[in-house]
Amino acid sequence: MKIHSIALAALLAALPSLALAQGAHGGHSGHSAPAQAADTPATQAYRQANDKMHRDMAITFSGDADIDFVRGMIPHHQGAIDMAKVALQYAKDEQVRKWATDVIREQEREIAEMQAWLKKRGAL
Numbered sequence: 001m002k003i004h005s006i007a008l009a010a011l012l013a014a015l016p017s018l019a020l021a022q023g024a025h026g027g028h029s030g031h032s033a034p035a036q037a038a039d040t041p042a043t044q045a046y047r048q049a050n051d052k053m054h055r056d057m058a059i060t061f062s063g064d065a066d067i068d069f070v071r072g073m074i075p076h077h078q079g080a081i082d083m084a085k086v087a088l089q090y091a092k093d094e095q096v097r098k099w100a101t102d103v104i105r106e107q108e109r110e111i112a113e114m115q116a117w118l119k120k121r122g123a124l
Contacts (some may be wrong), residue, residue: 024117042090046083053079067123077107
């Protein structure tokens with residue numbers, strides 16, 4: 001029983017460090033990982049697109065679930081377009097380039113539809 005108590009105490013003592021380490025690596029929280037010395041121009045461009053998308057997604061909520069969803073998705077889709085443009089600039093694989101082209105076409109179409117929807121409701 002004493003061994004279990006010691007192991008539990010060690011685990012509990014490590015939790016704050018684990019939480020800090022997890023927070024430092026971001027995720028989809030709106031914070032990019034710190035820039036690294038080996039960042040390529042493509043990586044830097046992806047980071048910029050990601051940071052812009054997260055800033056622009058920080059909308060003022062209206063309380064209307066439909067409007068808030070559409071307002072938040074427009075910058076999310078724009079972020080996908082921006083990333084696809086980076087891929088077209090730097091990617092070499094033809095399948096990746098095709099996906100990037102498809103993303104741009106489809107996300108631009110959806111953004112236009114969403115903007116028209118918001119305009120129709122006086123929410124643009």
